[in-house]
Amino acid sequence: MELKVKTVKRVDGFQEALYLPAIFNGLKLTVQHFFRNLLGAKDVVTIQYPEEQRPVSPRWRGRHRLTRREDGFLKCVACYMCETICPAQCIHIDAGDHPDFSIEKYPVVFDIDELRCVFCGLCVEACPKQAIRMDTGVIAMAYSSRKRFDYTRDLLKDTYTPNQRTKYTNIPLPKTEDEALPNSRGIPSS
Amino acid sequence: MEAVEKEIRNDADASIMPIEIGPAHPAMHGIVRFTTYIDGEEIIDMIPEIGYLHRGFEKESENSRWIQITPYTDRLNYVSPILCNIGYSMAVEKLFGIEAPRRAEYTRVIMGEISRITDHLTCVGAAAMEVGAFTFFLWFIKAREYLWELVEQVTGARLTTNWTRFGGNANDIPDGFLQELHTRLEQTKDILKECDALLTRNKIFIDRVKDVGVISKEDAMSFAFTGPMLRACGIPYDIRRSDSYSVYDDLDFEIPVGTVGDCFDRYLVRMEEMWQSISIIEQASDKMPAGPVILDDRRVSFPDKKEVYGNIEGLIDHFKMVMDGHQPPLGEVYMPTEGGNGEVGFYLVSDGSGTPVKCRVRPPCFNYVAAMPYICKGEYIADIVPIFGSVNMIGGELDR
Amino acid sequence: MSTEQSIGQLTQLLQQQFPKAIEGFHDHRGDETILVDRKEILAICQFLKDDERCKMEMMIDLTAVDYINETPRFEVVYHFKSLSLDHRLRLKARVPEDDCHIDSIHALWMAVDWYERECYDMYGITFTHHPNLKRLLMYDEFEGYPLRKDYPVDKQQPRLELREVHERYDYERS
């Protein structure tokens, strides 16, 4: 494509020099907004936060969770992939042997320091067992003590509940865990 | 200047008064300090001090793997994070000598232009707010909110997007996204029209920005201005055209340029660029090809999850990719891309290992802030506000 | 560094003009790169700016790279862009650690001032004849040069006493 140049128009003529026409035009707009919102808050976009929560996208990267097998045991095999790729180095894993031979290894310790976490989602991509996920839909964590941000294994252990807080009805919500997979091939999951 | 210095040192009644604008001051967008010397209301001289937001981007990058830098680039320009994501990923792709698939490039164009609009909305809105047009600012922020929700739908976050990968994107646009995009763009257009009617022809506003902060073509080039700042001086330098990266060659748009190079021109150029970006997005969404959004190349991308879960080769590849990291070939590249307020260039040096030897980002607003004393001299103290607003300093990018 | 043996136009031109100063060149991924002698940097930049065939109106970027295991250790990297002729050039100059300085080119482009200050701040490379070579991003009392490879990433600097306020009002500018 060839380079097309457009010179912007600097409007500053007699009509502007009178001040009043532009001010009346502006007043027309603001008064319009004022009365529309006075009589029914039609344009108001504010969300009354604690009572009313913003619907988030199904892809929202919120607080982590550790998924579980059908028998309820953690899927994580303590392979250290998420710990390796984490840019913020906020994941700490200690592996341990499990007496059950069908489970080779499991994380004895799985800590995530949510204060250090940058919510990049690389751990989810790196996990070969879809054991760690960020689809809890928890937007903000606010606690009065720093200690409470150290999420341990048992706090992270979670079963999947579909994220209800979405208003994008045209985007179907993932119903099962398989549908909620991060899909690196880029084929839409539905 | 020596005369001024002498006067200040020796004469207690000198009419020149130093005044600290910043670091914490309502007109300073990030944290930056201008020690300003004023004579009455006129600025005699100004000494900028930056570095309050220095987080050691380059040092951290040299101690991270290539993929771990991507989240860091979100935080460079925090009003248009995706543009920095794209810039970094394209630089690494250049280092690898690969190109992302067409669909990935088209989605990058769409998301990048959305980011450019949000960048301009924030910049123009904040500049207008500081000359008193508060309503204008909040209406713009409303428009930005519409667009950020689009960003959130695709990337899963509003600001910390971390969306691009090497050779493609982390994920494709969701179903129904293009319709949603269309409605959001219509809303944004309405707001743009409304705000244009509110402010552009208001003489009070014109007085505030016209012939304020003028910089000539030659000086702008000498200061290495890029983006809207240079275009406002009348030079149609747009990297989307001059270096024609990505798929911008398939898309038709005009480059708005100004004539004088003052704050009014910068405002108008940015306003026009938003319209051009909207048109680019519309064209790109019409032309959107089907296909994958990331290269199937074991050097650069994680294997498909189905392979990772399903067979041992995929798992091994995945494991190697995570443990060793990306290993671009030996070499150095400089990849310029058009960021929100100018040329965002990544200069990368690789020695073939998993971490970069050098990851330098060329921040566009660095030059603008360096030029602030030059632009501001002789203006009134109240003019710092529109000038600094039109400069669009982003602390994260400036200090890195 | 992998060198691809296609010689760009600017490289040829510079080889004619400064046959002794050119220490190497390559064309990796299409970025024309020339490694020059640091003593000639000012003359070469002057030539690049003024010559009709180069016309580098903009000095886009200036930075340095620390190759800690090589000698000379540092490499100052300049990126130029010509708007009228639409080409880019990367210029590099090696700077040894023990004699860590290079000529300043601040007189040619106004953008250079801060870039050189930043480079000095981060790598400790002195740009001789620079009018105001002070730290830019770091504070004045900072010890060491943070972007050198031998500066540990987690090193802590000592806390400072609060400076007196009136000190700031000293009008220090050339």
Add this chain to the structure above:
Amino acid sequence: MDVLIGILLIPTVQAVLKIFVIIFALVMPLATVLTLMERKWSAMIQDRVGPNRANIPFLNNFRGRGALHIAADGLKSFFKEDFIPEGADRFLFTIAPYFGFAAAMATFAIIPFAGPIGDFTFQITDVKPGLLYIFAITSLGVYGTVLAGAGSNSKFALLGGTRASAQMLSYEVFIGLSLLGVFMVYESTQISVIVNGQNTYWFGNLIPKWGVLTQPIAFFLFFTAMIAETKRAPFDAPEGESEIVAGYFLEYSGMRFAAFMLAEYIALVGVSVLVVTLFFGGYHIPWLHLWESAPQWLVSLLQFMKFTIFTFFFCWLQLQIRWTVPKFRFDQTMALGWKKLLPVALGNVVVTAFIILIAN
């Protein structure tokens, strides 16, 4: 009982009572409500909801749509530390806020709020110089800003103070000049005469001789100049919250800051009251005299309501203007005054004089 009525009939007692009623029942509540209304209305203009969080925990978190913010703000400024910066002139710093406050209040002394019932007037005093008194009093307001700017020991405050004093002194001139036409038309500076003059009609009983119809240019000039005089947007360069942070009251906190704030809103009400009195027939309702059988108390009540509604409308208009237009730069404010308003005002006086000469 008779003694009580006797005391009430003493003019001084009446005046004091009127002062109390007008200040505490009319002006102060209106100004206080405006502090909240400004926030709520600006929110509506900007598609927000505005403040609505202050609540009473005992009463089921009663919020009253944000009305409680008035009380919350008052309590907060009352209990805040009254901070005096180091190096400030304590005396000047302490008295400065009350100058502006007093000057803003004094405007209401000569405003008639409704028609008289018998001998009793709804006006504190009807002084002969009338508007000249207002010019004199509003000029005093400049002391508040200057003293605050000079006494704060802050460069931003000093800049704000100098800007404010220059602006206020200049705009005094245009206020006077813009009203000259009004004086000529109604042949007096006394408020009651001007107000009653606006109750006469052209063409029989067709069109009332309101100031805005006899002197339309003077209305625009006066309104603009008064907004500038009270330092409201778009003429709020002395506050210049983006470049000199808050200008002259930068260092104030607690009740003294509240005094500045309240003075600003009282001045805003004052501007509206003056505009209504001088250009919109004061308390007179046009064509009401045609209803001859109306009882006097009802007429006065209606007049009072008309006056309040008009005042409220102009308060609203000023806020609406504030949230519509950007701010002038300080030198542009002055240039607008001296280079544009002054010639127009002078021209208006000359043209008015000609018309009066021809009409007579």
